[in-house]
Amino acid sequence: MRVRMWVIVLLLFGSALPAYADRRSDAKDQVEFGITVAQRGLWKEAAYRWEKATELDPSYGAAWNNLGIGYEQLGRFDDARKAYEKAMEVEPNNTYIRNNYDLFREIYDRQNRRRDR
């Protein structure tokens, strides 16, 4: 009985793996394209690509990080904060994400202090 249960678990896990790998691969394509267009200054298109990537694979920290940067460039500060925070939730030990977030917060907090006045 126990062995059968393990077999079922392994089968389920095994069949899920290719699907996950596909999603991550598609998300990676979107992320890479987003980087290419961002390097040409096309932030709107880049943000669209990274949105797609996070939809395809919500556990992809790099996609959330890039989306945070994209939103920041478009002046969508509240969305940027959420994206960065999601990136840190997914990859809490990634120092790049933490540094990007810290630099963003510097500006975000300043902007919000203004709104409060």
Place this chain on the structure above:
Amino acid sequence: MTVRTAAAIVSFAAGIGLAGCSSFYEISVETPIQAKIDVSAFQRVLVAGFLTGGAKTIDANTETARLLRSQLRSKQDMRVIDTDVLSLVDEVDRQKGQAPATATDAESKIKTDKDLEAYEQIFSNAEYWKKVGAEYQSPLIVTGSVMFTEVSKSGVVSRPTSMPNEQGLEEYRSVRTYSDMKGYALAPKFVFIDGRTGAQLFSETYHEEALYPSTQNTPALSSYFELMDKVLPSFLNTLSSQKIRGSRVLLK
């Protein structure tokens, strides 16, 4: 730059050094910062004048108006009205039924923040500002107060000092010494008023200090400009958008 920014930049640089083959791309960014108030309804801006107090060494009213006018002329689109600077201290006195100050005691009326408070009521006098606005075809009015005071402080400071090492070569070391410092504090408050209605649109207060060794003789006017330099970007950002340059790391 705050400690948080400095820490972020240092660890950012260290991270890039360590991460040899990670998939990351450093990218230059220009984060847009919106103007604090919408001034699209105005074609003109009038820097009216300021309540000033503190040190008598400079004419803060004239200097501030002149500096802001020249900055506004070069860094935003509204036409800057050129006119005599108003003496708001005299105006408040007039409204109170008191005799305006003479040339000799003009600045001495406001010495402390408490003195200033008594005069600040003029910023909420909509009728007065509406009248001023009507004279100049309803511009955006910039006014406020500027406290420029002398400060002196004593304490331990670190200074790089050159001294010979064991090999007899000169090297710089940070030496902590007790020192007397003196300088100036600048506390400007900028008030933006709608010249059509006299209503206050926005106001913002700053505080900056510059301290120098007591042996150094720094002219008050140069210290005033040094301190105003720190405040000007934020003042200009009230009326026009700005972009903050920096860099971020895109990840793959």
